[in-house]
Amino acid sequence: MSSTRTAYRAAILHSIADPAEVGIEASYEYFADGVLLVEDDLIKAVGPAQTLLPTLGDVELIEYENALITPGFIDTHIHFPQTGMVGAYGEQLLDWLNNYTFPCESQFGDKAHADQVAEIFLAELLRNGTTTALVFASMHPESVDALFEAAERLNLRLITGKVMMDRNAPDYLTDTADSSYAESKALIERWHGKGRLHYAVTPRFAPTSTPEQLSLAGQLLSEHEGLYMQTHISENVKEVEWVKALFPERKNYLDVYDHYQLLGERSVLAHGVHLCDDECARLAETGSAIAFCPTSNLFLGSGLFNLAQAERFKVNVGLGTDVGGGTSFSLLQTLNEAYKVMQLQGEKLSPFKSLYLATLGGARALRLEERIGTLQPGSDADFVVLDYKATPLLDYRISQSKSFEETLFVLMTLGDDRTVAQTYAAGRLVHQR
Template sequence: MTAQRKAYRSAILHSVADPKDVGLEDSYQYFEDGIMVVEDGHIVDIGNADDVLARLPQSVAIETFENKLITSGFIDTHIHYPQTGMIASYGEQLLDWLENYTFPEELRFKNPIYAQQVASLFLNELASNGTTTALVFGTVHKESVDVFFQEAEKRNLRMIAGKVLMDRNAPDYLTDTPESGYEESKALIERWHNRGRLLYAVTPRFAPTSTDEQLATVGKLLKEYPDVYMHTHLSENKKEIEWVLELFPERESYLDVYDHFGLLHDRSVFAHGIHLSDCECQRLSDTGSAIAFCPTSNLFLGSGLFNLPKMEKFKVNVGMGTDVGAGTSFSILQTMSEAYKIMQLQQEKLHPLKSLFLATLGGARALRLDDKIGNLAIGKEADFVVLDLHATQLMRFRMKQAKTLEEKLFVLMSLGDDRTVCQTYIFGDKAYDIAGNDNAQDNNNIHQLAG
């Protein structure tokens, strides 16, 4: 069995708890000179190099990294793969942005060839940014989800995705019906949920684009398949909230619309949650629902500032989301940097160890996967990333000035991006290496289709 083992020696850092629960010092584990041992896709040993070497068979090869940091793979709790081709679209807020940019691009995903090419590019981008798990929007087209899962399965990824449900307030070319949406979602669940490392999320876009009848079918699916996810948007934009209350005048709040149809449970993840009342936060907490904090898109669309301390007060699970394509980067490191700034604008602090938690173990908790992923504990699936602390000349120079682990981590999240990701490992196998990136053909195919 030792022939199947692989060992990696480097500085190693991972979250073991939420700093708000145990304090900063007890929230992480750090080995300045550490070794992690992987076998059959799982972590089987981790610790100080001297300790691990004493119990590691000499036949096991050790790969050593200089000026690197190994940590758990990043977890993106909200992202749209069909919006890859419209990232960085100028000049709109949420509702106009959807109409002018999002919907026309999503029409193209009726073509499974185009969908497959974008899915491949999208997954390559995640890997090159160190993201190993994501909760992903497809489009209304069943084909877009089939090809996404096919591409994810090839890579042995732990991914969660779903077909968008929209039966009103969207272009005719992007709407389904309560009946077709239910049947197609059901077929996708039967085919993909719990297949390998893949999981399914029932995905109404947001309340304004679904009728009562369609939202009722979402609740029906959640009852029929209680271990699937529910993924949608909530309270991102003030005009959006006004619109929801006009469309559902009998409901007390935006969240109450979803609650009325039975859409809140411990695998429900709501993107944004910027403008929530205390009552809504309490209800999220009571039902075990989670919020995806999406700082780059909230700033890009001018939606508002997410109140993380309020979510902590009500004990709502929170993960980090890039929200590509309103989000402006696939990089969780850049997303962490923007999250810090959002807290600063509210006269609050976001400690780098808390950021690391949100990007890894916190995201795993939000997705109810912290028994499998989220840190480097023994027994966890070996999804991890090797970060280059000297990726740029500026980072190398700045790291020499850093005196503490916290300072190094803050520099990493402030200056880091995809150049910082040296290697990404999926279930113990190398999925990306910056020194041998071979995604050129995929990118060429995308260029041809875009043309």
């Protein structure tokens, strides 16, 4: 079978390391006039056009003017069933769950409804340049099947799982410890490792799972190779107090998950707004990651994530839109909010660190840095084409830029779904603006 080779010419940028570890200048590669060579579903070469073009031979060449190619964006925390309630008004976390989230999620036992929303959800991700996501489904197995089926058709790298929730939620949304184990196990056997799909054991958060359910979640992780675990932690002060009351024998919130053997290299805990130093040290020890979700933390009044603390303890951090607590599928807009979160704490967020969080940082949080998050040869050909002239204001503002760093920052403050001209997953065009 013959291979398909295509070269893409534009400005090209990708992260190669964490700026917190190597400094900004050593953290990225930028080619003002670059070429990305793709063979079938993999990246074969990247570099300056002047160097690469004479070596390519007979290859289709697609050229973009006034555009930037970056790796596909990676969303490490988002809720598929909350697509229909994004932007719900005026609550903090616990009331917001009861008044909006749970009623919306109750609809996902209907496979036809789940199928419809899965198509809308994935289309929104791709419209915004997101090629990999770690996703909460609902507690209904139908929701997981719907999302995996839709992602498989597009050959996306997607990670999701059935929410496990057996207390402190409406009766119409609770399972039992045993049923959540059995349903999760069946889904794992059906989907985990199929193509580019991965399964995540998904206890919603400590207050909605009994000790029995958390114990069985840990058992699932021990029984199957390469599973993910996703949950929430320390998003809201009242939530933290609630966990202390429910688990008085545990020394802190993270210790609940640690006790039930839920922490490990493929564990991603969303938010972490109110973590103590001991919790950060333990996250680093276990290789667990945090999903930084600035738009939802601001929207729900939860607080400001301390990125500097996470960096000090060398905790892996990815970026999450957290739709529907978050207000946009766009990781560009999420980075806009992340910059403001850092400013409110007297910290600066470089646009190159922002790029890292949205790409390679997310890949490292998911332990997928050998496959995604950069444009290094051998990586999956997941990439996006960003249009410098997507809107009249963006076009005018970028024309005033005095450096590429300034241009990148403008993309992250003024950019949104309109900025994404094309999205490619495994070498295939999956979104055309």
